Amino acid sequence: MNQPSQAPEGAVKSGGSDGLFLPDFCNVRVVFAVVIISELLAFVLTLAPTGARSDVWDGLSLISLFVQWVALSSTALLCLARPWLRRFGNRPAAGFSYLIVLAVTAALSEITYRIAHHADIGVVLPAYWHSGFLLRNLGIGAIVGAVALRYFYVQYQWKRHIEAEARARVQALQARIRPHFLFNSMNTIAALTRSRPELAEEAVQDLADVFRATLGDAHSQFSLETELTVARRYLHIEKLRLGERLTVEWDIGDLPLDAQLPALTLQPLLENAIYHGIEPLPEGGTIRIEGRLENGAVRLVISNPLPPAAQRTRSRGNRMALDNIRERMAFAYGGRGALKINESDTRFTVELSFPAAPPAEAPQEGA
Amino acid sequence: MRILIADDEEPARARLRSLVQECSGCEVVGEAANGRAALLMCSSDAPDIVLLDIRMPAMDGLETAMHLTTLEHPPAVIFTTAYGDYALEAFETHAVDYLLKPIRRERLEQALAKACKLTRAQIARLGAVSGKQRARTHICVRRRGNLQLVPVADIRYFQADQKYVTVCFPGGQVLIEESLKALEQEFGEAFTRIHRNALVANAHLAGLVRQPSGHFQVSLRGIEEQLEVSRRHAPALRRRLKDLRA
Numbered sequence: 001m002n003q004p005s006q007a008p009e010g011a012v013k014s015g016g017s018d019g020l021f022l023p024d025f026c027n028v029r030v031v032f033a034v035v036i037i038s039e040l041l042a043f044v045l046t047l048a049p050t051g052a053r054s055d056v057w058d059g060l061s062l063i064s065l066f067v068q069w070v071a072l073s074s075t076a077l078l079c080l081a082r083p084w085l086r087r088f089g090n091r092p093a094a095g096f097s098y099l100i101v102l103a104v105t106a107a108l109s110e111i112t113y114r115i116a117h118h119a120d121i122g123v124v125l126p127a128y129w130h131s132g133f134l135l136r137n138l139g140i141g142a143i144v145g146a147v148a149l150r151y152f153y154v155q156y157q158w159k160r161h162i163e164a165e166a167r168a169r170v171q172a173l174q175a176r177i178r179p180h181f182l183f184n185s186m187n188t189i190a191a192l193t194r195s196r197p198e199l200a201e202e203a204v205q206d207l208a209d210v211f212r213a214t215l216g217d218a219h220s221q222f223s224l225e226t227e228l229t230v231a232r233r234y235l236h237i238e239k240l241r242l243g244e245r246l247t248v249e250w251d252i253g254d255l256p257l258d259a260q261l262p263a264l265t266l267q268p269l270l271e272n273a274i275y276h277g278i279e280p281l282p283e284g285g286t287i288r289i290e291g292r293l294e295n296g297a298v299r300l301v302i303s304n305p306l307p308p309a310a311q312r313t314r315s316r317g318n319r320m321a322l323d324n325i326r327e328r329m330a331f332a333y334g335g336r337g338a339l340k341i342n343e344s345d346t347r348f349t350v351e352l353s354f355p356a357a358p359p360a361e362a363p364q365e366g367a
Numbered sequence: 368m369r370i371l372i373a374d375d376e377e378p379a380r381a382r383l384r385s386l387v388q389e390c391s392g393c394e395v396v397g398e399a400a401n402g403r404a405a406l407l408m409c410s411s412d413a414p415d416i417v418l419l420d421i422r423m424p425a426m427d428g429l430e431t432a433m434h435l436t437t438l439e440h441p442p443a444v445i446f447t448t449a450y451g452d453y454a455l456e457a458f459e460t461h462a463v464d465y466l467l468k469p470i471r472r473e474r475l476e477q478a479l480a481k482a483c484k485l486t487r488a489q490i491a492r493l494g495a496v497s498g499k500q501r502a503r504t505h506i507c508v509r510r511r512g513n514l515q516l517v518p519v520a521d522i523r524y525f526q527a528d529q530k531y532v533t534v535c536f537p538g539g540q541v542l543i544e545e546s547l548k549a550l551e552q553e554f555g556e557a558f559t560r561i562h563r564n565a566l567v568a569n570a571h572l573a574g575l576v577r578q579p580s581g582h583f584q585v586s587l588r589g590i591e592e593q594l595e596v597s598r599r600h601a602p603a604l605r606r607r608l609k610d611l612r613a
């Protein structure tokens with residue numbers, strides 16, 4: 001069912017868009033593919049037997065007829081049943097479709113036998129052949145059905161994998177451009193230009209540094225030193241904006257500053273901390289950043305206060321950013337990188353750990 | 368024109384202050400760092416125009432605008448924001464204008480001029496809020512010309528009595544003119560109906576007390592009073608208690 005020339009409609013083949021991994025059997029292309037495959041199967045079944053056969057073409061035509069009949073009836077039933085199948089998960093739906101195909105095979109085998117037996121179409125089927133005919137067809141149907149289902153499932157998984165990867169890339173790009181921070185910073189700089197021009201100048205330079213890091217390649221890596229510098233610049237700008245409401249406590253031990261980590265891991269966490277932790281509180285609060293080297297792994301802990309539960313907004317953006325960082329850590333370190341979240345009544349803590357030694361495959365150097 | 372500036376960031380307020388001072392005929396009569404403060408200042412000083420930042424702690428700009436419409440002399444509302452993700456909701460509140468930070472002086476002048484041209488009646492009509500609203504974070508009550516803001520998180524129960532509803536919180540009680548049904552719809556997540564005439568706060572539920580008469584009463588943290596639970600609502604309340612304890 002996989003035609004080499006895949007137009008965008010080819011996506012229809014590899015699972016429907018409703019999340020069911022089975023292709024949409026109501027679609028003309030899919031039905032056409034079913035016909036072709038069935039015919040090929042008929043060919044195989046005709047060519048296979050080594051015993052003498054009266055007339056190959058005669059056998060082929062009968063077998064084609066039967067196979068097509070079973071195939072198209074199954075397709076029609078699966079097309080009709082799709083709305084019903086969709087309600088179940090993939091596994092039950094697979095089970096049911098398998099049963100449908102087997103049931104159709106059995107039913108049509110039975111009907112064919114009776115027709116051949118009672119009507120006179122020039123085919124003589126011995127009486128004892130009844131169960132054999134039925135079982136043989138069921139056997140073929142079972143094997144072909146199982147193979148087909150496996151194929152559809154694998155293709156569906158593959159498609160989903162590609163989509164997930166594309167989405168991660170888009171997210172990586174989007175997560176970097178945070179309009180809230182950008183425009184608020186610009187507003188702060190505009191204000192400082194009148195009241196404290198020297199601070200405005202500093203802020204512009206800090207902002208340039210942060211965005212230089214932000215706009216870099218999604219898959220590059222920074223040294224820990226760079227990452228910490230970007231974080232400091234970012235917090236400097238935010239301190240100008242929030243004034244007394246933001247207090248930052250740095251508690252960084254002796255860390256290997258040349259350790260590599262995925263670009264922009266720390267700054268987005270601090271951005272979240274401020275957006276969800278400091279800004280909603282009228283009096284603001286304290287962000288703590290702790291860094292330790294433990295057993296060859298760097299452990300960074302970022303914690304921020306939380307507003308009372310009633311005021312917390314479930315933020316998709318927050319979770320997306322955390323998932324995004326988790327994914328990138330997994331990509332860079334496999335199992336050795338981790339992101340742990342701890343949410344108490346009053347404080348939100350994110351713990352990042354990654355190996356201090358650079359990973360085996362040397363990635364590109366970041367800023 | 369008397370103008371109130373509401374923004375949680377000091378540099379943003381400072382900039383708006385100096386911009387407004389450059390506009391002829393306008394003066395800044397006050398500055399607020401959040402919605403609550405803005406509301407209280409509006410009720411006591413009655414400015415003509417309020418420049419309202421949307422994203423503020425305690426009470427955001429949209430909710431503040433909603434409460435402002437209940438004042439005797441509601442000011443014209445001009446929203447300010449760094450990023451336009453609340454544009455739709457803001458337009459639904461029929462604000463005079465919507466400015467993006469950093470704000471250009473010409474743009475601010477335009478918005479202020481627009482506000483100046485409106486008569487009081489037009490402002491009152493414009494202030495009406497439409498569309499779906501999020502649950503309020505404060506109940507706004509006017510008492511002898513003063514504005515009292517009761518945080519919803521402090522409220523223990525709402526009790527209906529004829530046309531009015533009593534709002535009970537540790538500091539006391541106030542009366543508001545809203546229907547219990549509307550309150551139940553708005554605060555359904557945080558409050559449970561225990562009786563045809565009472566809504567209690569989930570966060571302050573202490574427990575159910577069985578009376579000798581066989582009826583149940585619910586006790587709430589922080590107040591002595593216990594409220595009667597109707598038989599019809601008792602199962603739902605028990606389920607809520609179980610969910611909360613879980």
